[in-house]
Every structure is written in C-alpha cells, then in structure tokens.
Amino acid sequence: MNLEETYRSLGLSDAEYARVRELLGRTPNFLELSLFSVMWSEHCGYKNSRPLLGRFPSEGGRVLQGPGENAGVVEVGEGWALAFKVESHNHPSAVEPYQGAATGVGGIIRDILAMGARPVAVLDSLRFGDPADGRVRYLFREVVRGIGGYGNPVGVPTVGGEVEFAPAYTGNPLVNAMCVGLLRVEDLMRSRAVGVGNRVILLGARTGRDGIHGATFASDELSGESEARRPNVQVGDPFAGKVLIEACLELRRRDLLVALQDLGAAGITSSASEMAAKGGVGIEIETDRVPLREGGMEPWEVMISESQERMLAVVEPERVEEVLKVAARYGLGAAVVGRVADHGELRVLCGGEVAGSVPAEYLADAPAYEREVVEPEYLKEAQRLDVEEIPVPGDFNAVLLRMLSHPNLCSRRSVWEQYDYQVRTNTVVGPGADAAVMRIKGTKLGYAVVTDGRGKWCYLDPEGGGAATVAEAYRNLSCVGAEPVALTNCLNFGSPEKPAVYYQLARSIEGMSRACEALGTPVVSGNVSLYNETSGGAVYPTPVVGMVGVLEDVSCHATPGFGREGDVVAVVGASGRASLAGSEYLEIVHGRVAGRPPEPDLALEKECADRVRRLIAEGLVDTAHDISSGGLAVALAEMAIAGGVGVEVEVGSGRRPDVELFGEAGGQILIAVPGERWDEVREALAGVPWQIIGRTGGGGLKIGGFVDLKLEELRGAYGRDLFAEETG
Template identity: 50%
Template sequence: MSVLSSAPFSAAEIASEGIQPEEYEEIVRRLGRHPNKAELGMFGVMWSEHCCYKNSRPLLKQFPTEGARVLVGPGENAGVVDLGDGLQLAFKIESHNHPSAVEPFQGAATGVGGILRDIFTMGARPIALLNSLRFGTLDDARTRRIVNGVVAGISHYGNCVGVPTVGGEVYFDRAYSGNPLVNVMALGLMETTEIVKSGAKGLGNPVLYVGSTTGRDGMGGASFASAELSDESMDDRPAVQVGDPFLEKSLIEACLEAFKTGAVVAAQDMGAAGITCSTSEMAAKGGVGIELDLDLIPVRETGMVPYEYLLSESQERMLFVAEKGREQELIDIFEKWGLHAVVAGKVIEESIVRILFQGEIAAEIPATALADNTPIYHRELLSEPPEYAQKAWAWTVESLPDATSQGILGHSWNEVLGKVLKSPTIASKQWVYRQYDHQVQNNTVLLPGGADAAVVRVRPLADSTSSSVTPNPAALTKGVAATVDCNPRYVYLHPYEGAKAAVAEAARNLSCVGADPIAITDNLNFGSPEKPIGYWQLAEACRGLSEACREFETPVTGGNVSLYNETLDSQGNPEPIYPTPVVGMVGFIPNLDRIAGQSWKQNGDVIYLLGSDALTLGGSEYLAIVHQTIAGKPPIVDFDLERKVQAVVRSGIRSGLIQSAHDCAEGGIAIALAESCFGNQLGATIDLAATDARLDQVLFGEGGARILVSVQADSVAEWEVVLQKEVGDHWRKLGTVGGDSLKISIAQNLVIDARISELFAEWSSAIENGLDPNE
C-alpha cells in the first residue's frame, strides 16, 4: 500500500515549507509526481540553507581541508585531527541563533546538546566547550532577557552533562538586537580504536533508533533557522527544541560503550531535520538506501502523523546501522543506561529513503535528492564594494577632534581608558563564565579570563577503565588549546581583511599560551545571501578565511553556516547583523609545564611589545565607544610578520623566557596593558616612544601581529638576542612590572596614571551593572 500520490500544493503551502516555486518544480520532476505532505516537509528541511548550504556551498569549496594532522575533514559530524602518541581530537562549532532569539534558555541549552552529540557520535568523549556569543546593547530590556536566558541555558546543559565550558567570547552591539548569535564549539578525545563514520553500509543490516523518545518539539527547526526573524517569530516557539542534559549524559556513555563493541557500522546524530536528516544523510553517504518504520519509533505523544515524526527535532536521539545479528547486544547496552533502543528499519539496495507508517509507504524519496544533489545557487557578486563600505573607507582621523596630552572631548586619558574598559565588549566576562562549571573532569589547566586561549589536558585513554587502548607515556604532559574569535566590526567594514584578521587573531591567541595552531572549524553567521550586499559580505569573507587558513596552515575540518540573521529596525525594515565568521581554532601543546597566561607574574619583570607599529583607529573599539563612529579600514594582516611574532612567542614560552603573553587587539596597547595588570593586581610603568601619530592612536589604535610579553630581569639579555634574530627590529622594550598603578608615558610625558584597583573595579563590574534593570 502507498500514500505517495498527491494533488499539487498551493503556492502558500509550498512557501510555508520554505520552498521556492522553482524548487517545487524540481521536486516534482525528480519524483515524477507531486509529493505528499510528509515528503514536502522532508524536502523543506533538507533543502533549507541550514541543511544543504545552497547559497554558500560554492564558496566553501575554496577552503583548504587537508593537512598532515587532519584525519577527518568536512562532511562528517565533526573534524578529527591527530595529536600524536595515539591521541586524536574531534572538534566542531555549531550555531543555535534563531532558537535562542525566541526561547533563549532552551535555544542555547539545546545548542550545547547538539554540538556534544556531533562529537561523541564520532567515538570521542567530550572534554571541553567554548561559546561565541553576540548580543544587542544592555540598555535594551529584551537584550538583557536574552543574555540572562542564553547564559543560563549554556550553564544548565554544560554543567549537568558534566563537560566544562572553558572559554569563549562575548560581544555587544546594536547590530545584534533581537537576533543574538549563539555559537558553541566542542572538543572531544577519541575513545574508540576506529573513528565512527556516518555512511550506512551492509545490505540487510538493521537500523536502530536509540536515545530519547520522539515528540512534537522542534518541529521544522531547520526551516525556522533558515528564515529571517520577524515579529511573528515568537509564534515559532514550537520550532525550539527542549533538551535533557542528564539523559544526554547517559547517551554519551551508552554510545561510547556501544561503539567499543565493534557492532556499530555507522552512526548519525538526529540534529536538524531529525529522522529525515539522519536517514537521508546516512543513505546518501553510503550509496545505499534506508527503510524505516515509524510505527516502531518510541514516542511521547499520541496521534502523531508521518509529517510530525519526520520533522521533529526532539533532542538526545541517534540512528545507528548495526551488524546484522548483533542488534540485541546493542539494545542491552542502551537499556542498561535507561535509554530506548529499537530496530526500526534496515539498509536496502535501492538508494532511497522509504518511510513506512501503519502498513503503508508514507514517503519514498531518492536519498541523494534529499542529502547530496540539492539546489545550489551561484549568485552574482557585486562588481565593486557597496556604497556603505566605500563611504566607511573614505573616513580619516582628521575628522576627529584634537587629542592633546590632557585628553580629548574634555576627558582625561585616565577617564577615556576607564570608559573603554567599561565597554561590555571589552569588560570582564566573569559574570558569564562564573556561571559555568569550567573545572569538571579536572583537566582545565588555564581558567577562563586568565589567558588568550583555553588550555585543557588530554589524558591518555588508559585513564579510562573502559578503554582497551594502551597509552604512550609521552602523552601525559600534552594539552590542547582552543579559542573562538572574530571582530565583527572589522568584517562589516572590510569582509576580506576582517575575515583574515579573525584567523590571524585566533592563531595569535593560541601562540600566546604556547600552542601550535593546527586546524579550524568555522561558523559563518551572515544576513540574507539573496541581497547583493549580504552575498558580497559572505563571498569576500570566505575568500579571506581561505587565504588566511592557507597562510597559517590551519585547514578547515568542518563548521556551520547560519544565514538570514536579520531583524527589523525601528522603522520595521529588515536589517542584517554584522557579518560574523567565527573562527574556532585548536592548537597543540607538547608540554603543559611550559605555557603562559596573560597576567604579569612578579615585580621587576620587563615588558616588551612585539610586532607591528602600523596602527589604525579605523574600526576600533575606541572609535566606536568614545566617538560613536563605525568607519575606516580595519588593520591589514601581515602574514609574514604574524608568523615570525607568533613563532618567537611560542619558543619563548617553551624555553621558559616568557613569563606572560597577551594579544594586543581590541582597545589597543592601553587596554592590553590594563588587562595584563588585573590578574595579579600588579601595576606597570610604561614609556611609549615618540611618534608623529595622534595620542589616541598610540594608546588605543589597533593593529595585527602585536603581542605584549613580560620576561624576568635576569633574562633580558638572552631574550633580546632571540628577538633580534627572529623578528629583527619588530620589538620594543616598554617598561617594567611593579607598583599599584598603570603609568603610561609617551616620550617621557605622563599621559595615564591610574590605580589598578580603580580600573579593575570598573572593568570587572560593567556587565553585571549593565544587566541590573535598576541601573
């Protein structure tokens, strides 16, 4: 019996599934008939931008994806890199932007759950989480609600599931009002001898549904994530999933135990598009078909129809292909952990996804039509930069008021420094990370806020009693570093240079803790690609990312694309977010005894600035905060100098010469110096060289390839020999650590003299004060 025949759908019905008229015509052509309701929904989610990248896939092809350490690149649930000595790291980043806009707590929580499943589906035990968050400004009540909900959701899921949140970044800008960005990155250490892939194989092999039950929550989440937010988006709350971190913890243990039996042929997380996505992707990747009977799926609601089963995004569910005859072995494992595990289908020869329901064929679609041979749009690129960019580039510092040794706009430089430090984007993120358990598993080496990148110990697998892998003793001192980075203002002003800068800063962050950059995962958050400016921003940013990854030899192992991130302005017109290509980068640390944080260590240490003297106020935090201006060109990346500066910092840390290292990025040298003082409440006396540049440009100008380091006084001679050899004249001695104030002179003219305790008080409480509705 079959219910495949269907009458044509109306234009409104087609549009409600996010399908374009020409796409519907292509569906009819491929099927040789009109789809039924369930099939239309399947195409709607699988042909959404969120699942098939129909606007971005041509641009992603330029990314470098291979490298000496890369074991698994794009196309699987997560990338995997080789750390040596039998250690393999899985990692990936994903977004949950639109769900977090309408239901901040559950949207963020299930974002954490989803990225964790991507990791342990590969056979890796999750060891760390990072997040990259973007919000509107804190003077808006809705933004405050979103911030509180998102942070609480991340905290709830991560803390309960027992995976530490060890790092991240948080930006605040009106460009994200109503459309926050919630990007979550996860790392895992391989715990199985073989990496688990997702391609189904073995005709007749059983298909197992494992994990939680299926309900109506998360209906159409993939389509929801591929549409612009509007005033009506609050009505889409059912498209936001509800997670259970305690159940996911059991799912982690059950899956890893099941994988170690060797009875699992393939595995796929039921994430976006749920059963539809998992069946079609497993079938397409394996070049086979899957037949699944919905009557065998465990449910938690009555009266569900095929459309609801197939589009549900209920959490904590997986699909396995098992070796025939070993089904019960796997079922027993999942039942031991209190989870569902049922044989719900089988692998078939014909490359189709066949869905059965109540004894009839409820849907039958070629697997590749859903998961491989999907629509692709090659959009026309603007012949020249858009008007907004050209206008921004025409800006010059001459348009600013004079900057004297006493200050600017009636404010002293002490006051200006305090004002920039209080900017929520610059200010301490302790209000955020103190809600996260960042030490669970006891492998966190550097705590959040203490360094430019997170550092996590990678324990050999013999530490796990369930593992049969023999560790190499050399692995005992190894670690991984991870960071997420992107200055969205740079990318808005100049997508190509801004994207390059994101990769460069991520690599710089890793180098500042002593790690060798290995590979990246990226999360491309942009507005609508159907608009010329939106597509130009996306294309130029991808070009910049590709070039920078090649220069730093950090291949892309996977990632996520999140488009249509737009909200309505005060006049009700759609307005895109700043283009935000977040770079999640991992690095390798050969010896955890030789790493560095960002804070001065002791009085008398000598402070150096390594790198470029090329500074700009274009796109700077100072320009935005003090002058309320978004204009200019961001810093231009000097790849050769970046490599030299980063290499000498890594070698200096490993040789024991460098005591602290801190990237000089947003806010310029004045902010980097202040941040280096805060950790141990140690002041510094600094003398910046005479220059023809404006005082504010010297203090707050931004540029690439700039790292602030400190060394012990008795190491100065040795260190300067190294510097001269490795970076030539691209370094400068700035001063010494000591006292309780930050004193900055320019050509021996004191311009900043501020007590560390007072600066710290402003910096550390800014976000908490901003979230207080009584402020």
C-alpha cells in the same frame, strides 16, 4: 490548502518544487514534500554558501577527517586525536533564549559524540544588541543561563568563548557553540551506512512534536511572527544527554556499531538520508516503531521532529540484542526502527505500508545558488575616516576607565562563573586567558582552544576582517604556547539573496581562506547561518573561528597576568600599524564605527606568533597577551589586573597618544620576561620586530605622562557585573 500553497508554506520555491517533480518523475505527497523542505533548507542544504565553501583549504599533516562528517578530526600525538566543530543556534535563541542556547550546546556535543569522541570542552561565541535595552538584557541573561543549564549537568566543561554587544545584533542575537572531543585514533567513527540488512536503531529520548520544521525556521529572516514559532525550538534534557554520551561511548568501546549519527536539524530525515547517501544504500524507517512522547503523531511529524538527545545507529543484526542490553542497563531508550536496503531510497513505512519514498541522494544534494555580488553602498562612506577630525582626549585616565567598564571590554567573569569549567579536572588554563588550555591525562600532551570573531571589522572591510579573524585566533593560541593546527568556523550573515550581503559573505570567505593558507590552519568543519536579519537590517557579517592548537608539554604554557616585579615588558610584532579605524576607542569614546581597519601582514603575523610560542615552549616566557580590542592600554591593564602586579611603560613614536594607546591593528604580542633572561629572549627574537616598552612593578598602571591609575581603580572599572548594571 492546495498543493501550491503547501510547498510554498514549507519554504520551497517554485523552481525547487519543479525540480522535485522532475527528479521524482511525479507529484510528491505531503510527507515527501516535507522531507525535501527540511533537507533543502538553507540550514541543512547550504544552498547559498556551498559554492563558496570549496575555497577553504581542508588538508593538513594532522588532519584525519575534514569537512563532510559530523565534525573535523586532527591528530594530537601518542595515538590521541581531537574532534571539533562549531554551530549556530541563532534563530531559536532569539525567540526562546534559554532552550535555544541549551539545545545548541546539546546538539554540538552530539555531533562530537557521533565521531566516537568523548566531549571534553565547550566554548561559546555570543553577540547581542545594546545591553541598555531591556529585551537584549533578557536574551543575554537567558542564553548564558541556557549554556550553563545544559553544559553543567551534562558534565562537559565550558572553558572559553567570547561575548560582544552592538546595535546590529539587537533583533537577531548570535549564539554559536563549539565542542571539542577526545578520542583514540583507532576509535574514529563515521556516519556512512553500509551493509544491506543491517538494522537501524534509534537511541535516546522519545520523539515529540518539539522542533518540527526547526530547520526551515532557522532558514528564514526573523520577523514579528517569529515569536509564534516557539514550537520550532527544541527542548533539551542534559541528564538524558549525559546518559546518551556514556551509553554511546560504551557501544563504541565494544565495537557494536557500524555507524553513528546525531539527530539534529531535520531529525530522522537528515540523519537517515545522509547516512544512506554517503554509503550509497537505502534506509527504510518504520515510523510506528519510533517510541513517541505523545500520541497521534503523523509519519511526516515523526520524520522531521527535532526532539533532542537522540542518535541513529547502524548495527549488524547479530549485535542488535547486545546494543539493546547496553541501552537498557543505562536506562536509555532504544528501538529498532528500520534497516539498510539496496534501493538507495529513504523509504518511510507506517503500518507496513509505504507512506513516502525519495532517493536519498536527492535529499542530500540540495540545489546550489551562486548569487549576485555587489559591493554594499555603505562601504565607501563607512571606510572614510579623517583622524584629524577626532579630538585628542584631555584626560586619558578617564578614557581608559570608561573603556575598561564598557560591555565589550570589561571582565566576563560574571558570565563564566555560571559555567562549570573544571569538571573532569582537565582544565589547566580556564576562561579569561587568551585561550583555554586542557591536559590529556596520562601524557605530557595538551591542547588549547579559542573562539574569535571580528564582526565590526568585517562590516568595514569584509575581506580584511575575515583574514584578521583567523589571524587573531592563531595569535591567541600562540600566546598560551599552543601550535595552531586547524579550525572550524561558523559564518553568520544576513540574507544571501541580497547582493550586498552575498558580497560580505564571499569576501569574508576569501579573506579567511587566504589567512588559513598563509598560517597553515586548514578548515576541517563548520556551519553556515544565513538570514540573520530583521526589519531593522542584517547583523554585522560575523564569521566566527574556533581554532585548536597542540602543546607537546602542557606544563610549558603561558598566561596573560603579570606575575613578578621587575620583568622586562616588550612588544613583539610590527610597530606603527595601529589605527583608530574600526577601533573600540572610536566607537566607545567618539560614537563612530568608521574607517578601514589595517589588514594583517600574514607572513609577519605567523613569524612573530611562532617565535613567541617557541619562547614559551623553551621556558623563557610564561607571560604573554595579544594586543587586540582596546589597543595597548587596555591590554596592559588586563595583564596588570590578571596578575595583581603593576607596570610602567613608555610610548614615544611621535604619533598621536590616543592612537598609540588605543589604536588597533593585530599582529602584536606583549610579553614579560625576567631581566636575567632577556638576553636569551632577545637572541631568540632575532629577525622579527620587537621593542622594550617598560618593566613590571608597583601598584598601578603608568603609561608615559598619559595614564597613571592604581590597580584598585582599574579593577573597579574592569570588574563590572554585566548582569547587574544597565549601560547607557
């Protein structure tokens, strides 16, 4: 293979190769080209998204660490802080779903560990094609198995997430994993290498050939050849991951570490070059000192291997023996593989000879591209929707049951029952609610976490959909009583080299940024996953938001299930905004994805959600649920099913009944209040729109003269097993 074929096969463009030569002032060797290829991949270098990401607000009163580290960190109170981040493992999961999902969980856990935090909660946001397709069912089943297969034995509860299905994801599923970690503020660690002469220690599993060029693979479109790239998918070991967690936490407690970094995409190369660049120093790695799982590995393979359950630590020379002793006591592999130097380069040595050397700042500073932005041709046509052309159903009972049994709206119990969501006994409200609620033992404090994504809405209106995604996460946290404080995001899009896709990316970021500013929720970490497409086209533009909220008193929280007979049921938020545009009803019942969904009224959204949250904190409301996918009828059915108590409501705005029952808009929250406390609630809601629509009671759901179903019928439809049934 000649040099031109070499750099192209590694994913570098002609212009990028020319820049490498210009930076080095010479022709790079194969090892050095390999370093550039992984660090300048989209997965590691954010080449096409970095110019846009600066739009996100990243500062706030509780923010201790914003973007630029392994995870963002926010202060909770009483000296406690939360580290959190979400990342994608889409391409690996498409070709090896079990290990792709498992190592996605393992990787995000190590990002949190690198901040000095104990990983305490995992969430996942998943997208698949039509589950009637046999391969889609296989991918779905194995991804869920992989999440549980890693999260359960590693001892970190999987407490929430979301699953959606649409044909746009058939060839390219989305597997996003979020982790939250708990730490004392004074224990916050960063990954900046300092101290010339300090040692570099590799902790954890031995290094093998699994995952080599995984970062490059994750930066390509999926094709028929992707199946042959299974070796690019890492293999996880959750039991080794558990040992690594406990050993690293002890090293942190004993103040034995200068810096700590996860080995994820691009392996030692990424960790060492980023640590060196942040500290303004160099790092030398001796590849023949790296413990190997298999013989005959070349230095370039050692440097870019993505073998799992590994961390890179910077340690002062006089503390090396203590670190090695701690590792030995845990049965954890540990080896001194290098040192911090003053030359500013990532220098690779083998047998005492230099195999390659590149300034660390060059590797950490991938080229950035601002692409052409062109509005997609499909958009104007897709946004057209004449509701009068949509026939009004004759049997609303049948429509509601059909919607409740649809894969996008039915119970996720068959998914989350495969996860251990109570391990460590800190889960107060688990999967199935608007958000998960966790306690901090020894305090009254709690926190809530949620993931949300509105891919279909972003497809129909990228900017409005981006804003709606952030607003929904804010609303969901408020529904359990948590004050939203910050978010992480994972931006899943197609090829940015296509102007229409870059338009979706740029507009979605604009909408999200606008919502973050209006709602006061800065972005403290995140991930970008591009090239999510196949020959069949790109996935829906799917920005996923993982948001964290704080509860001053975790005992004052709300859940979505009706718990008492005779409660007043009211809607808080603006009425009359619901629309069939982009709704689940329009797609499930009428087979259309069309219209322009209503943009959120961010100021009103914030005020209404904040009022509901205060009612929960004051003990006036303990039942709340947002009206989202499926509209009012589906939300009421979910609340009745969750609590085992029926409800009877009236709708009477004069609008079409299908719009009233199944239209979607966001910005509305259902609450149930004991009758004797309604006057207090009404007083507290002064200044925001609200409307009493009915009362709880009975054994079913009644909505005016349109819906009359027993709880058993609702449960029968909603409780379908996603793994046992095919969908037509």
